[in-house]
Amino acid sequence: MPATGGRSLRKDAAQNRERLLAAAAELFAERGLDVTLNDIAHHAGVGVATAYRRFANKEEVIDALFEERLQAVANLAKEALDDPDPWHGLVTFLERSLDMQFGDRGLNQIMNNPHLGDARVSDARDRIAPLIEQLVERAKRAGVIRPDLDQTDLIFIQLGLSAIMDSSRGQAPEHYRRYLTIFLDGIRADRETFTSLPVEALSAHQTHRAMTRARRAG
Amino acid sequence: MPATGGRSLRKDAAQNRERLLAAAAELFAERGLDVTLNDIAHHAGVGVATAYRRFANKEEVIDALFEERLQAVANLAKEALDDPDPWHGLVTFLERSLDMQFGDRGLNQIMNNPHLGDARVSDARDRIAPLIEQLVERAKRAGVIRPDLDQTDLIFIQLGLSAIMDSSRGQAPEHYRRYLTIFLDGIRADRETFTSLPVEALSAHQTHRAMTRARRAG
DNA sequence: ACGTACCGGATAACTTCTATCCGCTTACTT
DNA sequence: AAGTAAGCGGATAGAAGTTATCCGGTACGT
Numbered sequence: 001m002p003a004t005g006g007r008s009l010r011k012d013a014a015q016n017r018e019r020l021l022a023a024a025a026e027l028f029a030e031r032g033l034d035v036t037l038n039d040i041a042h043h044a045g046v047g048v049a050t051a052y053r054r055f056a057n058k059e060e061v062i063d064a065l066f067e068e069r070l071q072a073v074a075n076l077a078k079e080a081l082d083d084p085d086p087w088h089g090l091v092t093f094l095e096r097s098l099d100m101q102f103g104d105r106g107l108n109q110i111m112n113n114p115h116l117g118d119a120r121v122s123d124a125r126d127r128i129a130p131l132i133e134q135l136v137e138r139a140k141r142a143g144v145i146r147p148d149l150d151q152t153d154l155i156f157i158q159l160g161l162s163a164i165m166d167s168s169r170g171q172a173p174e175h176y177r178r179y180l181t182i183f184l185d186g187i188r189a190d191r192e193t194f195t196s197l198p199v200e201a202l203s204a205h206q207t208h209r210a211m212t213r214a215r216r217a218g
Numbered sequence: 219m220p221a222t223g224g225r226s227l228r229k230d231a232a233q234n235r236e237r238l239l240a241a242a243a244e245l246f247a248e249r250g251l252d253v254t255l256n257d258i259a260h261h262a263g264v265g266v267a268t269a270y271r272r273f274a275n276k277e278e279v280i281d282a283l284f285e286e287r288l289q290a291v292a293n294l295a296k297e298a299l300d301d302p303d304p305w306h307g308l309v310t311f312l313e314r315s316l317d318m319q320f321g322d323r324g325l326n327q328i329m330n331n332p333h334l335g336d337a338r339v340s341d342a343r344d345r346i347a348p349l350i351e352q353l354v355e356r357a358k359r360a361g362v363i364r365p366d367l368d369q370t371d372l373i374f375i376q377l378g379l380s381a382i383m384d385s386s387r388g389q390a391p392e393h394y395r396r397y398l399t400i401f402l403d404g405i406r407a408d409r410e411t412f413t414s415l416p417v418e419a420l421s422a423h424q425t426h427r428a429m430t431r432a433r434r435a436g
Numbered sequence: 437a438c439g440t441a442c443c444g445g446a447t448a449a450c451t452t453c454t455a456t457c458c459g460c461t462t463a464c465t466t
Numbered sequence: 467a468a469g470t471a472a473g474c475g476g477a478t479a480g481a482a483g484t485t486a487t488c489c490g491g492t493a494c495g496t
Contacts, residue, residue: 010473046474048456048477175428179375186404187400190411199390210388266486268444
């Protein structure tokens with residue numbers, strides 16, 4: 001039985017738990033979520049059994065680590081909504097949330113693949129979507145972005161930028177910003193003619209399905 | 219020893235070879251390149267040993283299948299260069315090459331990950347890059363795209379769109395076209411103000427390195 | 437009709453990841 | 467200071483997936 005909630009741990013045990021979480025954070029950020037609990041244990045300098053004694057499986061570690069991270073993303077969205085300038089708010093949110101994802105390969109993966117992580121993480125993720133919706137709607141009403149943009153589009157754009165980010169991370173960390181900028185120029189309303197979007201946006205439900213089955217076979 | 223070149227096969231053997239290639243094409247297109255040679259054999263309705271008798275390993279199958287596919291992409295680029303309108307040429311190339319990639323998950327992967335496939339496939343891929351460079355340069359000289367766009371940018375854009383494509387394939391095949399359109403609006407020159415791109419483009423060499431190590435850990 | 441080129445698919449040999457067992461050590465209590 | 471429960475390490479069993487070969491049998495081709 002893992003020490004999920006319950007009673008307090010012995011001093012050394014508590015310290016090892018912290019070490020494990022720190023090691024997991026590092027490894028997830030560097031290598032992504034598909035590291036092993038055994039990897040984490042070694043990186044933490046503790047035995048494998050210790051890892052399994054504290055966490056039933058990798059999901060539990062992910063859960064412990066990423067709930068707050070996702071909450072941080074949600075807070076970014078909230079702050080962006082407080083920005084009096086709808087365009088600036090939207091841009092700032094995208095820049096900051098992608099910045100967070102850039103530094104953390106694991107966060108990147110968990111943002112883009114809803115069947116990773118546990119219920120609490122999943123809930124945190126679901127709290128973000130409506131905020132993004134509001135950001136987009138507000139910008140549309142203010143007439144600063146193209147009217148045919150849908151809220152679901154942002155999610156796919158993030159996915160695409162994540163892929164780019166992941167590929168160029170080793171070469172030039174900030175490189176993905178070029179494409180964020182190009183994309184933003186593509187949705188800004190200050191031009192004479194838009195090319196009309198050739199297909200309909202996906203519904204929220206379809207989007208969810210798309211993101212769920214994404215990356216199933218890489 | 220695999221029957222790479224050499225002498226002619228017996229009738230049934232030759233037929234099985236064709237069956238294997240057809241099965242591989244189907245599976246690669248549907249499921250991507252990480253199917254097993256055993257999978258391919260079963261899908262072709264032949265024994266596993268037959269597959270290994272005809273092809274030393276999966277690479278050889280990929281090689282046999284994708285060289286011509288990549289040549290087809292190269293031909294698209296050539297046709298696009300023949301288009302008298304530089305903008306229309308560029309757009310048409312992107313639309314068509316992404317269309318090809320859409321129908322074929324394996325092609326998608328091989329376009330975006332240069333360490334897949336063998337020398338000949340790699341050569342074919344290297345033939346495409348200069349053509350894209352020409353397309354971009356020509357459009358820039360004609361003043362139809364933003365001047366700060368680099369040829370290497372196209373490759374990353376394709377990568378991003380591929381990721382999007384892959385996620386929404388099951389829900390709405392043509393959905394990625396939204397983002398292609400938005401991106402194209404982002405690089406079109408017919409507007410008053412561009413947001414200047416915040417970072418430099420990658421060199422050809424850096425780009426190659428980025429694409430080579432892409433997808434190493436999912 | 438005969439030899440040999442070819443076939444099927446069970447299975448050995450790996451690799452990778454998950455999770456547990458068990459003998460030994462350390463922290464806490466009285 | 468000693469007893470005891472909590473904790474530790476890491477070898478290793480077990481599950482899953484992939485690669486590649488062996489060998490008894492089949493059927494092509496002359």
